[in-house]
Amino acid sequence: MSKSKPIVIVSGVAAAAVLLGVVSYTATKPAAPGASGSSAVAEVSADPSAGVYAELEAYARRDASDRLALGRADAPVVLIEYADFKCGYCGKFARDTEPVLVKKYVDDGTLRIEWRNFPIFGEESEAVARASWAAGQQGRFWQFHRAAYAEGAKEKGFGKERLAALAEEAGVPDAARFAKDTDGAAAREAVRADQEQGYSLGATSTPSFLVNGRPIAGAQPLETFTETIEAAAKAAKAKASGGGGGPAATGSAKPSPGTP
Numbered sequence: 001m002s003k004s005k006p007i008v009i010v011s012g013v014a015a016a017a018v019l020l021g022v023v024s025y026t027a028t029k030p031a032a033p034g035a036s037g038s039s040a041v042a043e044v045s046a047d048p049s050a051g052v053y054a055e056l057e058a059y060a061r062r063d064a065s066d067r068l069a070l071g072r073a074d075a076p077v078v079l080i081e082y083a084d085f086k087c088g089y090c091g092k093f094a095r096d097t098e099p100v101l102v103k104k105y106v107d108d109g110t111l112r113i114e115w116r117n118f119p120i121f122g123e124e125s126e127a128v129a130r131a132s133w134a135a136g137q138q139g140r141f142w143q144f145h146r147a148a149y150a151e152g153a154k155e156k157g158f159g160k161e162r163l164a165a166l167a168e169e170a171g172v173p174d175a176a177r178f179a180k181d182t183d184g185a186a187a188r189e190a191v192r193a194d195q196e197q198g199y200s201l202g203a204t205s206t207p208s209f210l211v212n213g214r215p216i217a218g219a220q221p222l223e224t225f226t227e228t229i230e231a232a233a234k235a236a237k238a239k240a241s242g243g244g245g246g247p248a249a250t251g252s253a254k255p256s257p258g259t260p
Helices: 010-028 054-059 088-106 123-136 141-148 160-169 175-182 185-201 222-240
Strands: 077-083 111-117 208-211 214-217
Touching: 054 185, 077 088, 077 185, 077 222, 088 111, 088 222, 111 123, 111 185, 123 141, 123 160, 123 175, 123 185, 141 160, 160 175, 175 185, 185 208, 208 222, 214 222
Parallel strands: 077 111
Antiparallel strands: 077 208, 208 214
């Protein structure tokens, strides 16, 4: 979290840090030699009510002007993703799982997805993170996200020429502004703030997620996300109607988001 904001969710953060810190390596480690596909999955309970920390809902920004978010600011469920464009498992989630979640839950107003740049693989990770932010300033973050996570994209690297090519592919209209923004102080600060929030949560590798206060580590199967989102939506509905309902109904959530 930003240092300008006092952290008042210590118990939830500590518990989540244990969960994400312990299982994140399992969730993102390379498959064993000779193994096929991305079979490594974190040991996270499939029970949608397990490991929910209502205090962690405060990590959702719910800022309608956030260009790196998708969905309504007042959606009942917010999924926060901490990810690196050089992370293979993040790419798998982006290609295979996220589009399903968007069609099923974002489009009907149930879910908001908030992106957090969490570069952990060195200078190129930092550069593409800043570039994604710069694309977002021209309303093309999600198009850049799709291009950067396309099959085989990360193998081409993320040098300056490659970033410019991705921006062009994403339809970023002003290339000169994109280049200036990518190397600017505002991009560096935005990425630093995202990283700081992820580290404060205890995330040590990518992808890591929060769904209305429930930490999820790794590119879990689609069913883990759908079950968690539906449970969170049910709890939010019960809370709104004054019925309490479930672990997620005991904390305070912030207001609302919008579509880039």
